[in-house]
Amino acid sequence: MNSAHQKLWFLLPAIVAVLAPSPAAAQETDQGYPATGPISGYMDFHFNKADGENGVLDFHRFVLILNHGFSPRLRFVGELELEHAFVEGLEEGGELELEQAYIDFLLSRAMNVRAGMLLMPVGIINERHEPPVFNGVERPFVDTVIVPSTWFDVGAGVHGELGAGWRYRAYVVAPLNALEFTAEEGIRGGRQKGSEANVRNVAYTARVEYRGIRALTLGASMWAGEGSFVAPRLDTGVTVGEFDARFRRNRLELRWQFAQVEIADAVRLNDVLSRTSGVSPNIARTLRGFYSEAAYRLWNAGPPRDLVAFARYENFDTQFRMPEGLVPLKQFDRDAWVTGVTYYPDPDIAVKADYVYLRNRSGLFPNRHLVNLGLGWWF
Amino acid sequence: MSARALFAAIVLLLLVSAPGAAPTQGQTPRVVEITAERFEFWPSEITVAEGEAVELRIRSDDTMHGFRIVGAGTNVLVPKRGKGYAVARFTGSRPGRYTFECNRMCGAGHNFMRGVLVVGAAGADAP
Ligand SMILES: [Cu+2]
Numbered sequence: 001m002n003s004a005h006q007k008l009w010f011l012l013p014a015i016v017a018v019l020a021p022s023p024a025a026a027q028e029t030d031q032g033y034p035a036t037g038p039i040s041g042y043m044d045f046h047f048n049k050a051d052g053e054n055g056v057l058d059f060h061r062f063v064l065i066l067n068h069g070f071s072p073r074l075r076f077v078g079e080l081e082l083e084h085a086f087v088e089g090l091e092e093g094g095e096l097e098l099e100q101a102y103i104d105f106l107l108s109r110a111m112n113v114r115a116g117m118l119l120m121p122v123g124i125i126n127e128r129h130e131p132p133v134f135n136g137v138e139r140p141f142v143d144t145v146i147v148p149s150t151w152f153d154v155g156a157g158v159h160g161e162l163g164a165g166w167r168y169r170a171y172v173v174a175p176l177n178a179l180e181f182t183a184e185e186g187i188r189g190g191r192q193k194g195s196e197a198n199v200r201n202v203a204y205t206a207r208v209e210y211r212g213i214r215a216l217t218l219g220a221s222m223w224a225g226e227g228s229f230v231a232p233r234l235d236t237g238v239t240v241g242e243f244d245a246r247f248r249r250n251r252l253e254l255r256w257q258f259a260q261v262e263i264a265d266a267v268r269l270n271d272v273l274s275r276t277s278g279v280s281p282n283i284a285r286t287l288r289g290f291y292s293e294a295a296y297r298l299w300n301a302g303p304p305r306d307l308v309a310f311a312r313y314e315n316f317d318t319q320f321r322m323p324e325g326l327v328p329l330k331q332f333d334r335d336a337w338v339t340g341v342t343y344y345p346d347p348d349i350a351v352k353a354d355y356v357y358l359r360n361r362s363g364l365f366p367n368r369h370l371v372n373l374g375l376g377w378w379f
Numbered sequence: 380m381s382a383r384a385l386f387a388a389i390v391l392l393l394l395v396s397a398p399g400a401a402p403t404q405g406q407t408p409r410v411v412e413i414t415a416e417r418f419e420f421w422p423s424e425i426t427v428a429e430g431e432a433v434e435l436r437i438r439s440d441d442t443m444h445g446f447r448i449v450g451a452g453t454n455v456l457v458p459k460r461g462k463g464y465a466v467a468r469f470t471g472s473r474p475g476r477y478t479f480e481c482n483r484m485c486g487a488g489h490n491f492m493r494g495v496l497v498v499g500a501a502g503a504d505a506p
Binding site for chain 1: 459
C-alpha cells in the first residue's frame with residue numbers, strides 16, 4: 001500500500017503532463033476530423049456484494065490510452081491504468097500500472113515489429129478488455145486465475161496478417177517470477193509487469209487467429225518460458241496453452257475458451273518455497289480452466305435500445321494435477337455460473353448487472369453467491 | 380445502312396463493352412459492405428478489378444472507428460453501432476495493394492485493425 005502510494009505521487013506530474021493538450025496531437029485528417037484524439041481510455045466502476053458480506057463499491061479501473069504517430073509507419077501507443085482497492089480473487093489494494101507502451105514499426109501487411117511494454121497475446125480478454133466488449137461486471141475467472149489478465153510485460157516481436165484470414169503475433173518477453181506462484185491464483189502473482197524485470201531467462205509467446213469465415217474468430221495462443229530468481233538455480237519452466245472461439249451473427253454471440261498451464265519441476269519449486277517460508281505453497285503442476293458463454297441481444301434497435309442477456313459457465317482448477325507428494329486443495333477446484341444483462345445507452349457505455357454462483361469441491365468451504373453491478377465506458 | 384455507319388456502330392459497341400474501359404460518369408460502383416469492430420475489419424482483403432469503381436460501406440459493430448486508405452487520400456469516420464455507416468469510394472486505377480486501416484483510437488489492439496485492397500493481379504505494395 002505504502003509503496004503503491006509512493007509510486008502514485010511519483011507519477012502524478014507525468015499524468016498532468018499527459019492530460020494537458022499537446023500540439024502534436026492536434027493533427028487532422030483530410031476530412032477535418034481529428035485523426036486521433038490526444039487521449040482516450042476506459043473506466044470501470046463496480047458494486048460487488050457477496051452473501052453474508054458487506055457490499056463493496058470499487059472504482060476498479062481508470063485507464064488512459066495515449067497514441068501518437070511519428071509517421072504513418074512509426075507509432076506509439078501507451079496505456080496507463082489505475083486500479084483501486086479491487087477485490088478480485090481475494091487480492092486487495094490499489095495499483096498503478098503501465099499496461100502497454102510500445103512502438104510499432106509498420107513495415108508490411110505480413111510483418112510489423114513491435115517493442116516495449118506488450119500485452120501477452122493469450123486468450124480472448126487479455127488484448128480485448130474494454131468494458132463494453134465483454135459481458136459480466138468482472139472479467140471471466142478463467143481470464144483471471146488461469147490466464148492472468150491483464151497480462152503484460154516488456155518485450156519485442158512481430159505481428160502481421162498472412163492473408164486468407166490468418167493473422168499472428170509472436171513476441172520475446174520477460175518471464176514470470178515462479179517464486180510468486182500460489183495455490184489459489186496460479187501464476188498470477190508471478191507477473192513481473194516490466195518492473196525491472198529479471199531476464200536471466202526470456203519467455204516466448206505467440207498467437208494465431210483465423211478470421212476466414214464471416215462471424216467466426218478462432219484463436220490459439222501459447223506462452224513458454226523459464227523464470228525464477230532464487231539463489232539455488234531453479235529455472236521453473238512454465239507453459240501456457242490456450243484455444244478460443246468467438247461467433248457472432250445478428251443477435252447471437254457465443255464464446256468459448258480453454259486454457260491450461262503446466263509448471264515443470266513443481267516438486268522443487270514447492271520444496272524451495274516451503275524451506276524459505278516454512279509453509280508449503282501447494283503449487284500445482286497443471287492448472288486448467290475453460291468457459292462457454294452465450295449472449296443474445298434482446299433489444300437490437302441500436303442505442304439507446306440495446307440490451308444483451310448472457311449466461312456463462314466457467315470451470316477452473318488451480319490444483320488440477322499435483323506434483324508428487326502434494327494433495328490438491330479442493331477449495332481451488334471451482335466452477336461458476338454467471339448470468340446477467342448488459343444495457344447500452346450508447347455503444348460505448350455498458351451498464352451491467354450479474355449474479356454469480358461460485359462453487360468449490362471442498363466440503364469445508366461454502367459455495368458463494370455474488371451480485372455485481374457495474375458501469376463501464378470507453379471514450 | 381452504309382458500310383461506314385455500320386463500322387462506326389461496331390466500333391462504338393466495342394468501346395462501350397470493352398473490359399477495363401474507364402468508368403463513365405453514370406456507372407454505379409459496386410457496393411462492398413465492411414464490418415468494423417475491435418480490432419478487425421471484415422473482410423480484411425478486398426479485390427477490385429483494374430479500373431473498377433467500388434463504394435465501400437463501413438459499418439461499426441461497436442465503437443467509432445476510422446477508415447483510411449493509405450496513399451489514396453481517403454479518410455472517413457465510421458459511426459458507432461446503430462448510427463449508420465461511412466462511405467468511401469475507391470477506383471482501382473492502378474494495379475497494386477492498398478492498405479487500409481482504422482484511424483481512430485479504439486482500444487488496446489487498435490494498430491491491428493488493418494486490411495488491404497488488391498487491385499488487379501497485384502503484386503507489389505502500392506506507394
Ligand atoms: Cu478501430
